[in-house]
Amino acid sequence: MFNLDQYLDTTGKRINTALNKLLPPESAQPPTIHKAMRYSIFAGGKRIRPVLTLAACEAVGGKTAAAMPLACAVECIHTYSLIHDDLPCMDDDDLRRGRPTNHKVFGEGVAVLAGDALLTQAFLLAAKKPEYVTELARASGSLGLIAGQVQDLENESRAATLTEVKTTHRNKTGALINASIRLGAMAGHATPAQLKRLTRYGDDLGLAFQVIDDILDATSTKEIMGKSVRADEKNEKSTFPKLLGIEKSRTYAAELIADAHDQLRSFGKKAEPLRAIADFFLTRKH
Amino acid sequence: MFNLDQYLDTTGKRINTALNKLLPPESAQPPTIHKAMRYSIFAGGKRIRPVLTLAACEAVGGKTAAAMPLACAVECIHTYSLIHDDLPCMDDDDLRRGRPTNHKVFGEGVAVLAGDALLTQAFLLAAKKPEYVTELARASGSLGLIAGQVQDLENESRAATLTEVKTTHRNKTGALINASIRLGAMAGHATPAQLKRLTRYGDDLGLAFQVIDDILDATSTKEIMGKSVRADEKNEKSTFPKLLGIEKSRTYAAELIADAHDQLRSFGKKAEPLRAIADFFLTRKH
Numbered sequence: 091m092f093n094l095d096q097y098l099d100t101t102g103k104r105i106n107t108a109l110n111k112l113l114p115p116e117s118a119q120p121p122t123i124h125k126a127m128r129y130s131i132f133a134g135g136k137r138i139r140p141v142l143t144l145a146a147c148e149a150v151g152g153k154t155a156a157a158m159p160l161a162c163a164v165e166c167i168h169t170y171s172l173i174h175d176d177l178p179c180m181d182d183d184d185l186r187r188g189r190p191t192n193h194k195v196f197g198e199g200v201a202v203l204a205g206d207a208l209l210t211q212a213f214l215l216a217a218k219k220p221e222y223v224t225e226l227a228r229a230s231g232s233l234g235l236i237a238g239q240v241q242d243l244e245n246e247s248r249a250a251t252l253t254e255v256k257t258t259h260r261n262k263t264g265a266l267i268n269a270s271i272r273l274g275a276m277a278g279h280a281t282p283a284q285l286k287r288l289t290r291y292g293d294d295l296g297l298a299f300q301v302i303d304d305i306l307d308a309t310s311t312k313e314i315m316g317k318s319v320r321a322d323e324k325n326e327k328s329t330f331p332k333l334l335g336i337e338k339s340r341t342y343a344a345e346l347i348a349d350a351h352d353q354l355r356s357f358g359k360k361a362e363p364l365r366a367i368a369d370f371f372l373t374r375k376h
Numbered sequence: 377m378f379n380l381d382q383y384l385d386t387t388g389k390r391i392n393t394a395l396n397k398l399l400p401p402e403s404a405q406p407p408t409i410h411k412a413m414r415y416s417i418f419a420g421g422k423r424i425r426p427v428l429t430l431a432a433c434e435a436v437g438g439k440t441a442a443a444m445p446l447a448c449a450v451e452c453i454h455t456y457s458l459i460h461d462d463l464p465c466m467d468d469d470d471l472r473r474g475r476p477t478n479h480k481v482f483g484e485g486v487a488v489l490a491g492d493a494l495l496t497q498a499f500l501l502a503a504k505k506p507e508y509v510t511e512l513a514r515a516s517g518s519l520g521l522i523a524g525q526v527q528d529l530e531n532e533s534r535a536a537t538l539t540e541v542k543t544t545h546r547n548k549t550g551a552l553i554n555a556s557i558r559l560g561a562m563a564g565h566a567t568p569a570q571l572k573r574l575t576r577y578g579d580d581l582g583l584a585f586q587v588i589d590d591i592l593d594a595t596s597t598k599e600i601m602g603k604s605v606r607a608d609e610k611n612e613k614s615t616f617p618k619l620l621g622i623e624k625s626r627t628y629a630a631e632l633i634a635d636a637h638d639q640l641r642s643f644g645k646k647a648e649p650l651r652a653i654a655d656f657f658l659t660r661k662h
Contacts, residue, residue, distance in 0.1 A: 114518055119543075123518045123526045174492060179484035198465035199529055202488065206460065207518035209492060213499040214513035220503045227500035232400055232409045232493035240409045243485050257405075 094366040101144055102137045108158045109165065112215060126196040126204035127211070130169050133187045138367070139164045139267060142295075143274035145363035146288055149354070152278020160222060160273040163215035167230050167266060170208035173201055175239065181321065185312075222273060229269030238262025242327075250328035256297065263303070264296025271295075287353045291364065294350035298371050301343040304329040305336060306376065315376045347372045380652040387430055388423045394444045395451065398501060412482045412490035413497070416455050419473045424653070425450045425553060428581075429560035431649035432574055435640070438564020446508060446559040449501040453516050453552060456494035459487055461525065467607065471598075508559060515555030524548025528613075536614035542583065549589070550582025557581075573639045577650065580636035584657050587629040590615040591622060592662065601662045633658045 109131055118124045140161030147157035176183040176191040177198060183191050193201035209230070216222040228234055238261030245258060271292040275285050306315065307322050308331045322329045330339040350368045354361040395417055404410045426447030433443035462469040462477040463484060469477055479487035495516070502508040514520055524547030531544060557578040561571050592601065593608050594617045608615045616625040636654045640647040 118519060120523055120526045120530065122530065123522060127518060170492075174488055177485075177488065179488060199463075200526065202460055202463065202465060203522050203525055205492070206456075206495060207522045209495055210513050210517040210522070213509055214517060217506045217509040217513065219506065223499055223503040223509050227496050227503065231496040231500060232413060233404060236409060236489050236493045236496070237406055239489055240406045240486065244406065244408065 092362040092366050094363075094370055097363055097366070098136070098141060101141050104158070105137050105140045105144075105161055105165065106132070109162050112159065112162050113166075113211065122196070122200055123203055123207055126192060126200050127207055129195060130173050130186075130192050130204065131165070131208070133169075133189055135165070135169070135187060137165065139168050139270040142267065142270045142292075142364075142367065143277075145367060146271040146274030146280075147278035148274075149288070149357050149361040149364050150275050150278040150280040150284050151360060152274075152280075157274045157277035159215045159218065160226075160277055161270075163212040163222075163226060164266060164270040164273065166208040166212035166215065167226065167235070170205040170212070171230075171235060171239070171266075173205040173208070177201060180239075180243070183321070216273075219276075221276060225269050225273055225276070229265040234261055234265035234269075238265065245328050248328075252333050255328050255330065255333060259297060259300035260293070263300045264293060267296035267299060268292035284357075287356070291350045291353040291368075294346040294353070295368060295371060298343045298346040298350070298368075301330045301339055301346070302371060302374065304331050305339050305343075306374075308332075309336065310376065343372055378648040378652050380649075380656055383649055383652070384422070384427060387427050390444075391423050391426045391430075391447055391451065392418070395448050398445065398448050399452075399497065408482070408486055409489060409493055412478060412486050413493055415481060416459050416472075416478050416490065417451070417494070419455075419475055421451075421455070421473060423451065425454050425556040428553065428556045428578075428650075428653065429563075431653060432557040432560030432566075433564035434560075435574070435643050435647040435650050436561050436564040436566040436570050437646060438560075438566075443560045443563035445501045445504065446512075446563055447556075449498040449508075449512060450552060450556040450559065452494045452498035452501065453512065453521070456491040456498070457516075457521060457525070457552075459491040459494070463487060466525075466529070469607070502559075505562075507562060511555050511559055511562070515551040520547055520551035520555075524551065531614050534614075538619050541614050541616065541619060545583060545586035546579070549586045550579060553582035553585060554578035570643075573642070577636045577639040577654075580632040580639070581654060581657060584629045584632040584636070584654075587616045587625055587632070588657060588660060590617050591625055591629075592660075594618075595622065596662065629658055 113127060114124050116124050116128055143157050143161035143164055144154045147154050172186060173192045175181050176186055177193055184194055192204055213223060216226045238258050241258040242262055268289060271288050275288045307319055310319055312319050347368050351365060354364055399413060400410050402410050402414055429443050429447035429450055430440045433440050458472060459478045461467050462472055463479055470480055478490055499509060502512045524544050527544040528548055554575060557574050561574045593605055596605055598605050633654050637651060640650055
């Protein structure tokens with residue numbers, strides 16, 4: 091029986107060690123920016139995206155050491171997007187993972203720059219092969235993650251359709267989750283057929299992640315989540331629960347995860363971590 | 377006799393054509409972000425950095441077509457840094473190149489994202505070779521351009537020394553100007569000796585650019601500059617004119633440009649554009 095908690099714990103520690111080694115130290119000049127970068131990188135995130143990178147590499151029989159700089163790169167992108175998303179001119183959040191957000195500690199100017207620096211650092215970490223850089227830039231750029239953030243801003247205070255909400259989330263959350271998986275598969279020398287299946291697994295997972303996120307925002311508490319809840323309601327955002335209801339949203343997430351499992355059928359035992367992560371997505375409480 | 381005006385005009389037009397082709401169209405979803413990116417990219421900048429990329433490629437006998445995506449990449453980085461620099465939480469500027477700044481037109485949230493998107497786009501354009509990505513990321517990251525912006529914020533309202541001001545400017549302005557030149561040389565297959573000389577030429581140029589910028593901010597008018605002046609005085613910034621006086625600052629800039637010329641001695645006629653650009657740096661009025 092595969093133990094996901096243990097896998098997440100061990101792999102998370104390896105990722106933290108690598109991030110600590112690959113990011114400039116706090117003492118690098120000027121210390122302010124390096125402290126701000128590390129404050130948010132080491133804020134106790136679950137490392138889901140980099141874990142997916144390493145697990146996808148394993149699933150195709152690759153060596154995870156080759157995927158580690160890419161795992162760190164996707165975590166840098168994820169963290170930068172949170173820092174900028176939390177800014178007063180965006181979602182205006184004071185709390186993230188139970189701690190004050192970056193701009194609350196370092197000021198808005200430094201928070202903008204810390205995000206910029208982590209985004210730039212990601213490409214330094216992915217520089218080894220042109221296809222890595224292209225994959226990461228497409229997923230994070232104005233046709234991927236950033237498209238989703240703009241659509242998210244624009245969906246506030248207006249009635250978005252289910253199709254629009256899906257597009258927004260495929261961009262905002264799905265693109266980077268997908269790239270995390272694809273980069274790991276690429277570093278593990280996946281065949282085109284393997285890459286295709288893992289891409290669909292990633293699509294399913296990315297969308298399911300956001301459906302669950304919406305459900306948790308609508309039903310959980312600040313204490314359990316470690317961040318403000320009912321933000322979507324406050325911002326009058328169109329969400330899956332609002333459009334489908336809580337129960338139908340849960341069913342939809344379950345269908346996506348079932349399809350994700352189908353994609354992994356041919357991978358055998360090596361895909362155990364990916365299977366367990368898919369189930370974890372569906373059952374997570376924060 | 378080399379005609380710089382004509383060279384800047386012709387080369388600038390080629391760069392604009394390439395940028396127009398290489399950036400997503402305004403109609404790409406969501407249009408807001410692509411309009412915002414293009415608003416600042418096509419705001420009438422002098423294209424000095426991408427021109428340097430192409431001129432450095434020419435100086436080592438390379439084909440400029442190979443350097444064009446890199447020229448566009450450095451312009452994307454430069455433009456992103458201006459958008460973020462102009463934000464209320466940074467320099468708080470309403471005017472840039474004679475037009476309202478990005479956040480004045482599109483709002484702060486979209487301006488942050490437009491900067492992020494241009495930064496990401498730059499790496500998509502530089503993805504062809506690992507050494508291009510590494511060069512660009514180092515120059516723009518927390519040990520380069522961003523270090524300079526943080527140091528610039530920290531030098532406000534405090535008495536920085538001449539050494540500190542030099543370090544700030546080597547990072548804030550010098551690093552990207554230097555990378556612009558080096559990327560062009562790399563695309564043109566420069567020898568290690570050529571690259572070394574052009575790197576020093578770039579160091580000289582980058583520092584001279586900022587010395588002149590400080591002098592212009594202290595002596596020119598809003599009408600001539602197309603942006604607010606006396607910003608340094610308002611922010612009580614330590615500048616070259618403040619630390620050395622206007623005349624000694626001019627002498628220092630002239631010495632840097634003389635050294636830049638020395639570096640080009642062995643390049644012959646192919647370095648005419650680089651020579652003319654060095655002289656232009658010294659004599660520019662805005």
